[in-house]
Amino acid sequence: MEKIRLALLSGGVSSEREVSLNSGKQVFDALDKDKYNITLYDPKTDLKQLVIDADRIDAALIILHGPFGEDGTVQGLLDLLNIPYQGAGVLGSSMAMNKLVAKRLYQGASVPTPTYLSFSMTDKIDPLMVIEALNLPLVVKPACAGSSVGMTIVKKAKDLQDAIKLGFQHDDTLIIEEYIKGIELTCGVLGNEELEALPVIEIIPGQGHEFFDYKAKYTAGETREICPARIDETITNKVQQLAVKAHQALFLKGYSRTDMILYDENLSVLETNTIPGMTATSLYPQSAEVAGYSFTKLLDKLISLSIKEHKKQKLRRST
Numbered sequence: 001m002e003k004i005r006l007a008l009l010s011g012g013v014s015s016e017r018e019v020s021l022n023s024g025k026q027v028f029d030a031l032d033k034d035k036y037n038i039t040l041y042d043p044k045t046d047l048k049q050l051v052i053d054a055d056r057i058d059a060a061l062i063i064l065h066g067p068f069g070e071d072g073t074v075q076g077l078l079d080l081l082n083i084p085y086q087g088a089g090v091l092g093s094s095m096a097m098n099k100l101v102a103k104r105l106y107q108g109a110s111v112p113t114p115t116y117l118s119f120s121m122t123d124k125i126d127p128l129m130v131i132e133a134l135n136l137p138l139v140v141k142p143a144c145a146g147s148s149v150g151m152t153i154v155k156k157a158k159d160l161q162d163a164i165k166l167g168f169q170h171d172d173t174l175i176i177e178e179y180i181k182g183i184e185l186t187c188g189v190l191g192n193e194e195l196e197a198l199p200v201i202e203i204i205p206g207q208g209h210e211f212f213d214y215k216a217k218y219t220a221g222e223t224r225e226i227c228p229a230r231i232d233e234t235i236t237n238k239v240q241q242l243a244v245k246a247h248q249a250l251f252l253k254g255y256s257r258t259d260m261i262l263y264d265e266n267l268s269v270l271e272t273n274t275i276p277g278m279t280a281t282s283l284y285p286q287s288a289e290v291a292g293y294s295f296t297k298l299l300d301k302l303i304s305l306s307i308k309e310h311k312k313q314k315l316r317r318s319t
Contacts, residue, residue: 003037004303007050007060007083009074011042014066015149015170023278024063030295036303043074054081059303059310061086063278067144070275071097084310086302087254088274096250096274099175100143109249111242112268116177118143121168127160130176137179140164142171153179182263185229187243188276188287190255190301192309195247197240198287202229225283227290231262238267246272254305257284 008031010024011017024040031038039057041050043064050057060083062074072094078085088096095101106113117133119125130138140163141151150170152163167174184205188198204224229236243258246269250256257276260269276284288298 001035004035005056005058006031006036006038006303007041007053007057008038008063009041009043009050009060009069010063011044012064012066012069012074013044014064014068014070015145016065016069017044019277019279020063020065020069023065023282027061027063027278027299031299032296035300043069047077050077051081054083057081057083059084059306061299061303062275065275065277066149067097071144079313084306086306088250088252088256089313092250092252093274096252096256096272098144098173099141099271100173102250102272103175105249106246106269109245111246111249112266114139114177114180114268114270116175119164119174119176121172125164127157127164130160131157134176134178138163139175139177139179140167141175141177142167143173143175145170180261180263180268182261182268183229183231184259185231185239185262185267186257186259186283186287187239188255188257188284189243189247189252190288190291192253192305195244196291197244198284199227199290200229200231200236200239201283201287202226202231203283223281225286227287235262235265235267242267242269250274253309254302255284257287 008024008028010020012020028038060078062085064070064074070093072090075093076090095105100118103113103116115134117130136155138154140154150167152166154160154163164174184203185200186203187200190196190198242260246258247256250272252274256272256274258269258272260267276282278285285295285298293301
């Protein structure tokens with residue numbers, strides 16, 4: 001059988017560049033070389049070459065995180081180049097990347113999410129008003145950053161301004177939301193039309209981490225990840241149903257991973273990731289493995305789903 005000519009995109013220009021490069025290396029190592037001829041492209045330096053090579057590429061794997069990779073920009077370029085790629089298209093990618101837009105869509109689809117306020121860089125923010133509206137502690141986070149970059153849990157009123165300043169270093173829009181203390185859970189979804197909810201993972205950040213922050217996410221041994229999560233069948237089903245509902249609310253395809261909090265038998269969705277991490281410590285591959293997909297088989301599945309979805313989208317092109 002003729003090999004699939006695969007473009008592997010990693011690196012990019014966001015603050016998550018190093019994570020993306022690491023993920024890309026591990027994905028390259030896991031791909032079946034008997035099935036794929038793989039060419040690596042770093043969007044920071046290789047976009048021109050990608051365009052030149054487009055007619056010789058059968059599919060792409062986007063292993064990019066954050067702005068200019070996970071937000072629909074690269075997806076739009078690949079659409080123009082007529083190259084299939086895994087995961088969400090332009091619409092879903094851009095909406096999920098913007099946490100403010102995602103929250104509004106969650107609310108419209110009756111997906112529970114923490115109460116919040118949003119601010120742009122030009123707004124005058126009254127800290128007392130914010131605290132009065134949401135109470136302490138608070139979570140301050142940029143609207144369009146990933147991997148908890150620029151995020152702060154604020155416990156004291158005097159720390160709110162510094163948290164706001166940090167958040168605005170990463171985006172021009174901020175979300176300030178109520179802090180919900182509970183069990184951190186995450187659930188992956190796999191598929192295009194027929195969606196499979198993967199086993200739920202329980203996340204226990206190690207000492208020194210108040211939440212699943214950047215270091216806890218990407219440093220081996222910093223966090224305990226238990227799969228399947230230590231929750232009963234009823235809660236497990238609710239988590240999986242909510243992950244599918246969030247996936248659908250954001251018009252996603254292929255795969256996603258939705259993070260949520262369990263508190264007092266209630267669930268609240270924090271965010272949905274359209275390109276979950278693909279390193280040795282990443283959550284999505286761990287969950288997929290419990291579901292019966294080795295890392296290599298998971299990548300095969302994502303590539304297959306991307307090619308099938310692309311055939312449908314060809315209907316939009318003029319002949």
